[in-house]
Amino acid sequence: MMNFAIAGCGHIAYKHVGAIEKTEGARLVAICDPNPDRLKELRAVTSSTAYPDLGTMLARQPEIDAVCICTPSGLHAPLALEALREGKHLVLEKPVTLSLTEAEQLREAVRVSGVKATVVHPNRYRPAMQALRAALAEHRFGKLSHVNMTLRWNRSQAYYDQAAWRGTKAMDGGVLLNQAISQRRTCRRCDAKAVRL
Ligand SMILES: NC(=O)c1ccc[n+]([C@@H]2O[C@H](COP(=O)([O-])OP(=O)(O)OC[C@H]3O[C@@H](n4cnc5c(N)ncnc54)[C@H](O)[C@@H]3O)[C@@H](O)[C@H]2O)c1
Structure with missing residues (x-):
């Protein structure tokens, strides 16, 4: 069983919830968002545990295997790097980052950590x-x-x-x-x- 977490509980997060639910061998175990209303709304339709930020979520639930980054685009790079430091696989919303420098930094971090990373381009x-x-x-x-x-x-x-x-x-x-x-x-x-x- 692969344990997923979602960072960012806005519009696109619901698509990730649906995809995880439909995928055999995957389950959503945690979500995080600094906006308590967004957190509460998504928590209401999942059986996951809610946190105000990524750091707390990763620290409290070490069983998380992969993190879906569903935040505003400018936060993709820093949050993805934070998840990579904990050895988590990544599902990144598009655009991967807002700059080529950040994208190259992220690619290198993915290579070094040996995890899997993908960008959502439906x-x-x-x-x-x-x-x-x-x-x-x-x-x-x-x-x-x-x-x-x-x-x-x-x-x-x-x-x-x-x-x-x-x-x-x-x-x-x-x-x-x-x-x-x-x-x-x-x-x-x-x-x-x-x-x-
Ligand atoms: N693949 C697609 O077709 C597609 C479609 C829509 C949006 N997107 C992408 O998804 C991302 C989010 O878009 P959206 O429409 O869901 O935006 P949104 O504003 O509805 O949701 C973003 C959420 O991230 C939360 N957030 C902000 N800072 C955070 C942090 N540090 N940690 C955790 N959560 C944080 C916000 O509180 C908000 O709830 C964007 O990068 C966008 O480009 C992709």
Whole structure:
């Protein structure tokens, strides 16, 4: 049995709860969030133990094997590094980090600790994206010189008003890191700059 914990009890955390529940051999044992209302709401739909912060959670429940990082994006790197120091596997929400330096630091820490780490990019598994990927692999379009992408996702003011971190450079990173990151694929030319965990 693999014991999961979730750091950050906001919108996306509920998807992680659902995925853990559906996965044989996985169970959710702990959650943490500094916001007591968020913590209480998620606690109400799980049988996990609630904590105000990651450090306390990891100290009190050493049986945790993996941590899902579901916090504002600017906190992914520091919290992931904290979990890695305790030898925990990671499921990181996208974007992996907000800077290349942090991503490289994290990749190195994952390599050294020998744990497994993955970043959640669900849009890459949509049928249209999978069909496009297959077509590219079959060289159906010949040699591509340019790719032009349009992301038609509306984000109204109400979206940005949901939480103080949204739309900020320090915690959200902006549309290229928040929304468009879901669509971005690495190409051969970009490989030197792209970091994959
Ligand atoms: N993969 C996807 O398709 C997808 C979709 C939506 C969001 N996301 C990502 O998930 C992350 C969270 O987004 P959200 O919509 O759930 O945001 P949210 O604001 O609803 O939730 C974030 C939660 O993290 C908590 N938090 C803040 N600091 C914390 C800390 N130090 N330790 C633990 N918890 C802390 C907040 O109190 C809040 O409850 C973002 O990085 C976002 O980019 C991914």
